[in-house]
Each structure stands twice: as C-alpha cells, then as structure tokens.
Amino acid sequence: MWCAHRLGQVSGVTATGFAVLDAELPGGGWPHRALTELLLPHPGLGELRLLVPALACIANGGAPAAGGRSVMLFDPPAALCGWALARLGVEAQQLLVIHGREGARGAALRRVLPSADLLWALEQALKSGHVGAVLAWLPQRLRADVLRRLQLAAQAHDGPAFLFREVEARLKPSAAPLRLLLHSAGIDRLALRVLKRRGPPLAQPVVLALSPVLRADPGRAAASSLAGPPADACSATPRAQGAARHDEAAIDAVPALS
Numbered sequence: 001m002w003c004a005h006r007l008g009q010v011s012g013v014t015a016t017g018f019a020v021l022d023a024e025l026p027g028g029g030w031p032h033r034a035l036t037e038l039l040l041p042h043p044g045l046g047e048l049r050l051l052v053p054a055l056a057c058i059a060n061g062g063a064p065a066a067g068g069r070s071v072m073l074f075d076p077p078a079a080l081c082g083w084a085l086a087r088l089g090v091e092a093q094q095l096l097v098i099h100g101r102e103g104a105r106g107a108a109l110r111r112v113l114p115s116a117d118l119l120w121a122l123e124q125a126l127k128s129g130h131v132g133a134v135l136a137w138l139p140q141r142l143r144a145d146v147l148r149r150l151q152l153a154a155q156a157h158d159g160p161a162f163l164f165r166e167v168e169a170r171l172k173p174s175a176a177p178l179r180l181l182l183h184s185a186g187i188d189r190l191a192l193r194v195l196k197r198r199g200p201p202l203a204q205p206v207v208l209a210l211s212p213v214l215r216a217d218p219g220r221a222a223a224s225s226l227a228g229p230p231a232d233a234c235s236a237t238p239r240a241q242g243a244a245r246h247d248e249a250a251i252d253a254v255p256a257l258s
Helices: 047-060 082-087 104-110 116-128 144-154 167-171 218-226
Strands: 035-040 071-074 095-098 133-137 161-166 178-184 189-196 206-209
Touching: 035 047, 035 144, 035 167, 047 071, 047 133, 047 189, 071 116, 095 116, 116 133, 116 144, 144 161, 161 167, 167 178
Parallel strands: 035 161, 035 178, 071 095, 071 133, 133 161
Antiparallel strands: 178 189, 189 206
C-alpha cells in the first residue's frame, strides 16, 4: 500500500545519475520491471545523455572489469557511433541494435506503420529476463493493447525499459507507470515534466544540466571515461549524486556499430 501524497515504492531501480531527478522518482531512480515512457518532439534533445549514466552502470557492471549486462536498442532513429559511446562510458560490446524485417532502411516507414516483428522481438526481450536495459523507439499511433502487453512483459525484466514516443501520445492513456515529457531548456539543459508517476502530481518540470557534448580537453576526458562511472552513480538508492560529465553525443551519423 502507498499514500497518494507520497512517492510509491518499486521492486528495484537504477539511479539516474541526477540527484534532483532521483528525488522525484518512486524508489529513487529508473524503475525495474516497468515501462518508462519518454515523450519528445524530435530525437536529439539530449535524451541519450539523460540515460547514459544509468546505461554505463548497467553495461559496465559498475566498473569496466566487473562484467556488465547487455543493452538492447530497438529501431534507433540514427546509426550509433561506438567511439562516441565508449567516450561516454558505455561499453559498445554490450550493445545490441535491433531493426525490423525491413532493416535500418525501413526505420522511416516504421515511424508511421508498426512493424509486427519488431514489437514481437521487443516483447520477447522483456520476457526473457536476461537483458540489462531496453531502449525502444516506437511507431506512432500505437494501440493501447500493445502497450499493455509490453507492460506485462516488462514485469519479468529486472532492469529499466525506456520507450521513446511522440509528444502527441501524452493525450492518450498508457499502461506505463512512469511517463516523462522532455523538451529543451537551453544549451545542454533538459526539462522533464512528470506526466505520470506513482505519487503526487509535480507542478513544475525538473530542469537538468546535461554534460556538454564537447570539452576543451579531449585527452583528459578520454582518460576519465576509461575509468568508468563512479561507484555511487550505479547505486540503486536515492543518495545525492552529481550528473556524470561526458564529451560526445551518443547518436552520431557515423555508422560505427552494425
């Protein structure tokens, strides 16, 4: 049981890497065994920089030598740059990119027409219980029953599951327990409005200072990325945590990953 004026509890979380955001999420981080919907007007707002601290902890197991879990990306809107992801602290060897039957060239079509095989693969990945994190860019006008099936499948997934959807989806019901509306708040700043959570409504958006895409000292940044994220950043508790600093965008036009 939980009181409506308090944040609810969840079975497990992965810390976001942003203390101010952890404080507003039930359990103090990205929930496990549940869907998290991220609604955005267009890709490239900084949504991957938002998720990178958590993904680095999952893919690296808290440290490069600890052995992490895989991260599956379904139908990303652009080719991933392994070099940039490595400098962000995410081990590219742990990433698995999934496209539908049409392959990467069919991604634009699937923004409008759902790909049944892609949704089936997403559901099976969630049910498997062997994936560390799931990121999926869903087609528009997705039926509510599809989201219910995905939420049921996510209950077997011991890790965060992120669904990227269009802003217009905020007007439609969703089975996802956590829904956030993302929009730009300036250079290297991202605003998150909580549309749905297990807890009281949040009147004001949460504004995060993202790590800059470019740094003045790339050599030092590369050396720090090899050390992986700090241990506290991987903690699944709502402790105060600073936002991790990175130097490159995770989505690039360079098809370094296949």
